[in-house]
Amino acid sequence: MLILVVNCGSSSIKYKLMDMEQETVLLSGLAERIGIAGSRIKQESQAGKELVLEQDLPNHKVALETILKCITDQTYGAISDISMIKAVGHRVVHGGEEFNKSVLINDELIKVLEELSDLAPLHNPPNVVGIKTCREILPGIPHVAVFDTAFHQSIPKHAFMYGIPYQYYEKYKIRKYGFHGTSHKYVSGRAAEILGKSVEELKIIVCHLGNGSSITAVGNGVSVDTTMGFTPLAGLPMGTRTGDIDPAIVTFLMEKENLSIDETNNLLNKQSGVLGVSGISSDFRDLEDAANQGNERAELALSMFAYSINKWIGAFTAALGGLDVVVFTGGIGENSKDMRARVLKGLAYTGLEIDEEKNNSRGKEVIISKPGSPITAMVVPTNEELMIARETKVLATR
Numbered sequence: 001m002l003i004l005v006v007n008c009g010s011s012s013i014k015y016k017l018m019d020m021e022q023e024t025v026l027l028s029g030l031a032e033r034i035g036i037a038g039s040r041i042k043q044e045s046q047a048g049k050e051l052v053l054e055q056d057l058p059n060h061k062v063a064l065e066t067i068l069k070c071i072t073d074q075t076y077g078a079i080s081d082i083s084m085i086k087a088v089g090h091r092v093v094h095g096g097e098e099f100n101k102s103v104l105i106n107d108e109l110i111k112v113l114e115e116l117s118d119l120a121p122l123h124n125p126p127n128v129v130g131i132k133t134c135r136e137i138l139p140g141i142p143h144v145a146v147f148d149t150a151f152h153q154s155i156p157k158h159a160f161m162y163g164i165p166y167q168y169y170e171k172y173k174i175r176k177y178g179f180h181g182t183s184h185k186y187v188s189g190r191a192a193e194i195l196g197k198s199v200e201e202l203k204i205i206v207c208h209l210g211n212g213s214s215i216t217a218v219g220n221g222v223s224v225d226t227t228m229g230f231t232p233l234a235g236l237p238m239g240t241r242t243g244d245i246d247p248a249i250v251t252f253l254m255e256k257e258n259l260s261i262d263e264t265n266n267l268l269n270k271q272s273g274v275l276g277v278s279g280i281s282s283d284f285r286d287l288e289d290a291a292n293q294g295n296e297r298a299e300l301a302l303s304m305f306a307y308s309i310n311k312w313i314g315a316f317t318a319a320l321g322g323l324d325v326v327v328f329t330g331g332i333g334e335n336s337k338d339m340r341a342r343v344l345k346g347l348a349y350t351g352l353e354i355d356e357e358k359n360n361s362r363g364k365e366v367i368i369s370k371p372g373s374p375i376t377a378m379v380v381p382t383n384e385e386l387m388i389a390r391e392t393k394v395l396a397t398r
Helices: 060-071 107-118 124-137 150-154 166-172 181-195 248-257 261-270 273-278 284-292 296-320 330-335 337-345 384-396
Strands: 002-008 012-019 024-032 040-045 050-054 085-092 143-147 203-208 214-219 222-226 325-329 376-379
Touching (some): 002 124, 002 384, 012 384, 024 060, 050 060, 060 124, 085 124, 085 384, 124 143, 143 181, 143 384, 150 181, 181 203, 181 214, 181 222, 181 376, 203 296, 203 330, 248 261, 273 284, 284 296, 284 337, 325 337, 330 337, 337 376
Parallel strands (some): 002 085, 085 143, 325 376
Antiparallel strands (some): 002 012, 012 024, 024 040, 040 050, 203 214, 214 222
């Protein structure tokens, strides 16, 4: 069964064509700068053939039509005809309170997703555009919405509510939603498989660390709490996002700097985090290089990030009533041995010992704690596309 996984952003589309009989990737690609000068498609097939197609992609419909041509290209593609695609799985960032699992897409669902755009104005609109376009180009096959927020709908009410007047929850649904749910679900399940145990019997903390970062407490196989909140701005200080701050800082800066709402949103989401603290970069590789050369602000940004991770691990250990496994994933979690070491050294009080040799790896599934440690530390590369394809297959074959 061939499934196309589509992730539509505001100016980009990531895609993978997967054979679900063997759960293998036949090809993957990225259409970027849609609607912007210099648009192109980059694609690589399972056979290692790389395609770079530089052409005008004025909108998502043209981009998706071109992507399907690339997928069926005689030289660079993986299939001869788009009729071989039996279902499409769509990543949707925000499902609100309405969706705690993946669902088949119909006209009514699209209307609900459009209504939820207020909760994710940067993400849901392009997700909807991608869904509408794919249904138009690939009619007659199942299309499935897989939500970033769905895994976190198990968080109890006392953990997802905010200390603001209850009327605003009733009126605007202001509450913690959490994100990266597809990643947290996959990684926690895969960690349990590697350990030869059921995910339901483990207390797991998943650290999804990247330019956008979130940590999730997983107990009995479900999300108990997570760091991101009403929006992906909350939690850890990230590449360019503040993470948790005193909310009074926002109105203070708006008054002192005479900032508009849009300027304030831009400040909090795109100028802050480790970029704002370091003044150098939002890329942690640049920060590690600068810190190694003695840059104090780069070192400060890295220390703040690691400290915040340790603090959340401590808080979520309390929420879970203990901890069996801590898992690193995401671009930083999978590839930065230095950041993993910083975090795990901060957990030495638990008796956890890091195996420096095993930690010296990138992008591999590996247990990096020493045998006998009371808490197992491990790296599990995330695979959101596989999770989306699996959930799509289940719904498409019912």
